Amino acid sequence: MFNLSPKNDTVTMAIFAIAVLAMPLWLAPIGASYPDLLQKFAIFGIFAVGYNILFGLTGYLSFGHAAFLGVGSYAAVWSFKLVTMNVLPAVLFGTLIGGVFAALIGFVSLRRSGIYFSILTLAFAQMSYNLAYSVLTPITNGETGLQLTQQDPRIIDSLFVAAGEGLPSTNLFGLKMSGYPGFYFCAVLLIIAFFISLRIFRSPFGLKLLAIKSNQVRMNYTGFNTRPYMLIAFVVSGMYAGLAGSLLAVTDPLAGAERMQWTASGEVVLMTILGGAGTLVGPLLGAGIIKYFENIFSAYNDQLLHQMLAFLPDGMEGAVVALLGLFVGEGWHLTLGIIFMAIVIFLPGGLMEGIRRIGGMIQKRGGGKKPEQTGGVMRPTEQEG
Numbered sequence: 062m063f064n065l066s067p068k069n070d071t072v073t074m075a076i077f078a079i080a081v082l083a084m085p086l087w088l089a090p091i092g093a094s095y096p097d098l099l100q101k102f103a104i105f106g107i108f109a110v111g112y113n114i115l116f117g118l119t120g121y122l123s124f125g126h127a128a129f130l131g132v133g134s135y136a137a138v139w140s141f142k143l144v145t146m147n148v149l150p151a152v153l154f155g156t157l158i159g160g161v162f163a164a165l166i167g168f169v170s171l172r173r174s175g176i177y178f179s180i181l182t183l184a185f186a187q188m189s190y191n192l193a194y195s196v197l198t199p200i201t202n203g204e205t206g207l208q209l210t211q212q213d214p215r216i217i218d219s220l221f222v223a224a225g226e227g228l229p230s231t232n233l234f235g236l237k238m239s240g241y242p243g244f245y246f247c248a249v250l251l252i253i254a255f256f257i258s259l260r261i262f263r264s265p266f267g268l269k270l271l272a273i274k275s276n277q278v279r280m281n282y283t284g285f286n287t288r289p290y291m292l293i294a295f296v297v298s299g300m301y302a303g304l305a306g307s308l309l310a311v312t313d314p315l316a317g318a319e320r321m322q323w324t325a326s327g328e329v330v331l332m333t334i335l336g337g338a339g340t341l342v343g344p345l346l347g348a349g350i351i352k353y354f355e356n357i358f359s360a361y362n363d364q365l366l367h368q369m370l371a372f373l374p375d376g377m378e379g380a381v382v383a384l385l386g387l388f389v390g391e392g393w394h395l396t397l398g399i400i401f402m403a404i405v406i407f408l409p410g411g412l413m414e415g416i417r418r419i420g421g422m423i424q425k426r427g428g429g430k431k432p433e434q435t436g437g438v439m440r441p442t443e444q445e446g
Contacts, residue, residue: 070263074256077342081248085241093353096240097312101352103247104308107254109332109344111301114261115294116330117339118270121174124326125166125182128189129159129299131321133306135193135200138207138316145217146229148238148246148311152304159303160296167295171288174277186326193318206317231311243312250308254301259341261297270294335404337411346412354397361389 080087084102088094093102112126133155140151170181193201201207209228218229231238238246261267272280273287280287310316319325332351337343366382366389373381388396408414 070259073259073341074252077255078252081252082245084248085244091353092357096244098352098356099241099244100247100308100312101356102349103244103251104305104312105329105332105348105352106251106345107247107308108302108305108329109336109348110251110254110258111298111305112329113333113338113340113344114258114270114301115298116333117344118262118267118274119291119294120274121171121291121295122179122330123170123182123295123298124179124323124330125170125184125186126298126302126329127321127323127325128166128186129163129302130306130309130325131189131193131316131318132162133159133303134310134316134320135207135306136303137307137310138209138314139200141209141215141231141310141314142207142213143216145215146231147217148231148233151231151311152250152307155307155310156300156304159306160300162303163296163299164292167292167299171291171295183323183326186321187323190318190321190323193321201316201318204318206315209314231314238311247308247312250304254304255341255345262341266290266293331401335401335411337413340411340413343411343413350400350412351397354393358389358393358396359391361385363390 081103084099085094088099093099108126108130112123115121115123136158137151137155140154144150166182166185170178170185173181194203211228215229233242233246236242269287269290273290277287306316306320309320328351329348332347333344334347335350336345336347363382363386366385367378370378370381386392388399404411408418410417
C-alpha cells in the first residue's frame with residue numbers, strides 16, 4: 062500500500078520542492094503569481110496537510126481545527142509584541158501553543174468517535190471563538206483584534222535596535238517578511254511540513270493510524286490501545302494548524318477571533334476532501350483551488366466582465382454578464398459549490414482519484430503493463446501521493 066523506498070521518497074521530495082519554489086513562474090499564466098496569494102497557497106497548504114494527518118489517516122472528522130489556527134496567530138503576535146519581530150520565535154511559539162491546545166481538546170474529544178467527536182471539536186472551537194471575543198479580551202483585544210503598537214516592549218529588539226517612528230515589520234534577521242521573501246519563507250516551511258507528513262505516511266505509526274481508520278473496534282478487541290496514537294495524531298495535526306496560524310501573523314501581524322470561527326474549520330475540510338483525503342498532494346491541490354477561487358474569481362465584478370465581453374452585441378453582452386455574474390465576484394461560492402458537488406458525486410476520492418483515472422487511461426492506451434501476479438494474487442498498486 063505504501064512505497065517504502067527511500068529513493069522514490071527522495072524523488073518525490075525533489076519534485077515537490079522544485080514545484081513549490083517555482084510557483085511564481087508556473088502560476089503566472091493564470092494570474093496567481095503575486096506574493097500575497099502565493100503566501101496563502103503555502104500557509105493554507107500547511108493547514109490542509111496537517112489536517113490530512115488526522116482526517117486522512119484516521120478518518121476522524123474534526124470541525125474545530127480553526128481553534129488551533131487562531132491560537133497560533135495570537136501566540137505569534139504576542140511573541141512580536143513581547144520578545145522580537147524576528148519570525149523564528151513567533152513560528153516556534155505558535156506551533157508549540159497550537160500543540161498544547163490540541164492536546165487539551167483532543168484528550169477530551171477523543172473519548173468519543175464518529176459524529177460525537179466532530180460535534181465536540183466544533184463545540185470547543187466555538188467556545189474558543191466566543192471566549193476570544195469576550196472573557197479573554199485582555200489577551201485577544203476582542204473585536205478589534207490583537208495588533209502591534211509602538212508601546213510594545215519587544216525586549217530583545219530594544220537591546221539591539223533603536224525604535225523607529227512607525228510600527229516595525231516582521232523580519233528574518235533583518236530580511237523583511239513581505240512580498241516574495243515572505244512567500245519563500247512560507248514555502249520552505251511548507252516543504253518541511255510536507256516532508257514530515259511524508260515520513261508519517263510511510264512510517265509504522267502511519268500504518269497504525271490507517272488500521273484505526275479501517276477497523277478501530279477490531280484493534281481494540283486485540284488488546285491494542287488506540288487512544289494514544291489518536292491523541293498523537295490530533296496533537297501533530299494541531300501543531301500544523303498552529304504553524305499555519307503563526308505564518309498568517311508573520312505575513313500580516315494581526316490576530317483576530319474570526320480565524321477561529323467554524324467557517325474556517327469547514328474550509329480546511331473542503332480543501333482536504335476536494336483534493337483527496339488520505340493522499341499526500343491532494344489537500345494541497347484543494348487548498349490551492351479554494352484560495353484561487355476566493356482571490357481570483359471573487360475579483361471579477363460586472364464592470365470587469367463588461368470590459369472582457371465588449372466584443373459581443375449589446376443585448377447579448379448584458380445577458381452573458383448577468384449569467385456569469387452569478388458564478389464570479391460575490392457569487393464565487395456558487396462556482397466552488399458546484400465543483401465540490403461534482404467532485405463528491407463523480408470522484409469520491411477527490412482530484413487525486415481523477416488524476417489516477419486519467420493516468421490509468423493513458424497507460425491502457427499506451428499498452429502499459431498489467432499488474433504482475435504472484436501465486437494467483439494481484440500485487441496491490443502503490444498508493445499515489
